[in-house]
Amino acid sequence: MYICIAGFTIDRNFMIVFPNAKINLGLRVIRKRTDGYHDIETIMYPIGLSDALEIVPAADGLFGFSATGIIVEGDAEDNLCVKAFRLMQLKYGLPDVKIHLHKVIPTGAGLGGGSSDAAFALKVLRRIFTIKNCNDSLRQMAIQLGSDCSVFVDNVPALAHGRGEELMKLSITLKGYYLLLVKPEIEVSTPWAYSKIIPSGITLPTANEIPSDVNRWQSLLSNDFESVVMDEYPQIRQIKNRMLEMGAVYSAMSGSGSAVFGLFNTQPEIQGDEFKNMFIWTQEL
Numbered sequence: 001m002y003i004c005i006a007g008f009t010i011d012r013n014f015m016i017v018f019p020n021a022k023i024n025l026g027l028r029v030i031r032k033r034t035d036g037y038h039d040i041e042t043i044m045y046p047i048g049l050s051d052a053l054e055i056v057p058a059a060d061g062l063f064g065f066s067a068t069g070i071i072v073e074g075d076a077e078d079n080l081c082v083k084a085f086r087l088m089q090l091k092y093g094l095p096d097v098k099i100h101l102h103k104v105i106p107t108g109a110g111l112g113g114g115s116s117d118a119a120f121a122l123k124v125l126r127r128i129f130t131i132k133n134c135n136d137s138l139r140q141m142a143i144q145l146g147s148d149c150s151v152f153v154d155n156v157p158a159l160a161h162g163r164g165e166e167l168m169k170l171s172i173t174l175k176g177y178y179l180l181l182v183k184p185e186i187e188v189s190t191p192w193a194y195s196k197i198i199p200s201g202i203t204l205p206t207a208n209e210i211p212s213d214v215n216r217w218q219s220l221l222s223n224d225f226e227s228v229v230m231d232e233y234p235q236i237r238q239i240k241n242r243m244l245e246m247g248a249v250y251s252a253m254s255g256s257g258s259a260v261f262g263l264f265n266t267q268p269e270i271q272g273d274e275f276k277n278m279f280i281w282t283q284e285l
Helices: 080-092 113-128 133-143 188-196 212-218 225-231 234-245
Strands: 002-006 008-011 020-032 038-050 052-058 066-068 096-103 159-162 166-169 177-184 250-252 260-264 279-284
Touching: 020 113, 038 177, 038 279, 052 113, 080 096, 080 113, 080 133, 113 133, 113 188, 113 234, 159 177, 177 234, 188 225, 212 250, 225 234, 225 250, 234 260
Parallel strands: 066 096
Antiparallel strands: 002 008, 020 038, 038 159, 052 096, 159 166, 177 260, 177 279, 250 260
């Protein structure tokens, strides 16, 4: 159904989207830049864990933001979905909208939930208001919202360079593997993690050097944040070690933590109170 508001053609068929999380298949912090950021290399892989985001034109002409699920702290204008809308509103003169975010992806986990919410907000606004811009243009807008926001525009496996905004699509697939994702009751601050890390100067293997056999990844890929974060929070190291004991063919911390994931050839079995009081997500990829 299409209607017109303030000179825009509104498509009501595209008002709800499901921003998904990502995991990092290796992450190298190469150097600190003169602008205060760090050059990194990481492989970001989208997974099925997702939030729900609804954006509708404001019938009363007044902007509104609401949230359910995991508590979203801070002022509404600081939320990345709202910042994404303000960016689009400034560029295209959009009328006010109502935004509702149902938060499922844990925060402080290294799963990119906030960045995904922002990128999907840009995409759904483009569809709702039938804005004629390409993904390249949308990626440039996403970069203004966060270093890893742009990966969620195309939402495919990608090797990220620079601050995380320079992307090269990869043909890597984890189809047929089982994912176990565990996040303890720990939230890791990304700025804190970067303040503590000493850049390794080591790059990831090139796309051609990464074997399709995931069983070989544990010795080839690594996350430079693990030593810093796991020394501060030993429970995170315990989770990774437990996944390897359970038979994970590859396990790592995602991003700057605190979530840890394992890839399994068969569906992992969680025993009793194992990972008690922790967020757990399983998925056949």
